[in-house]
Amino acid sequence: MFRRRARDDREFRQAQREALALRQIHAQEPWPSDTIQTKAPAADNGETVVPDFPPADLRAPSRHDVEGVMMRWMPPLVIDGEVHACPQCGTYRDWIVFNMNDDSVWLRCTAGHQVMEPRLDAAWFNRNCGPVDHWHPTLEDGLRHLGH
Ligand SMILES: [Zn+2]
Numbered sequence: 310m311f312r313r314r315a316r317d318d319r320e321f322r323q324a325q326r327e328a329l330a331l332r333q334i335h336a337q338e339p340w341p342s343d344t345i346q347t348k349a350p351a352a353d354n355g356e357t358v359v360p361d362f363p364p365a366d367l368r369a370p371s372r373h374d375v376e377g378v379m380m381r382w383m384p385p386l387v388i389d390g391e392v393h394a395c396p397q398c399g400t401y402r403d404w405i406v407f408n409m410n411d412d413s414v415w416l417r418c419t420a421g422h423q424v425m426e427p428r429l430d431a432a433w434f435n436r437n438c439g440p441v442d443h444w445h446p447t448l449e450d451g452l453r454h455l456g457h
Contacts, residue, residue: 377409380438381455386416388428397422405457408434419457 382404385392394401395418406429407415414429445451 375410375444377407378434378438378441379405379407379451379455380434381457382406382437388426393426395420395422396424405452405455406434406438408438417452417457421457 383402385401386404386406387393392401393416395416398418398420400418400420403419405417407417408431409415412431414426414431414434415423416426416429417423443451443454445454
């Protein structure tokens with residue numbers, strides 16, 4: 310009984326040593342991320358260096374960083390059960406719909422007539438717009454991108 314336990318202990322300790330050796334081998338292998346970390350300046354004041362990831366130019370601005378969001382609305386726009394037509398030119402399809410930072414919703418027809426639509430709100434816009442896929446420095450750039 311005593312001998313058997315001693316042999317079990319020996320085998321256990323041997324297995325521990327092998328596992329430790331294996332871990333040390335893996336610890337010496339560099340990870341792809343290690344090369345980035347070693348290039349970063351070491352923090353000698355005890356602060357943790359947070360890698361700048363993703364880079365600033367890959368980060369999408371939040372909706373508070375922009376004046377508004379816009380989408381193209383090709384089919385007739387039905388508001389309160391009625392097809393909405395531009396009050397100035399009568400066109401009723403192919404709108405640009407804006408959701409501004411103040412949560413107001415604006416409609417712009419193909420002729421460029423632009424009017425605030427109080428019956429639509431940010432919740433309506435968010436239900437109907439897809440994910441934001443482009444950021445435009447100017448309104449004109451956004452309109453061009455959306456085909457207006
Ligand atoms: Zn119009």
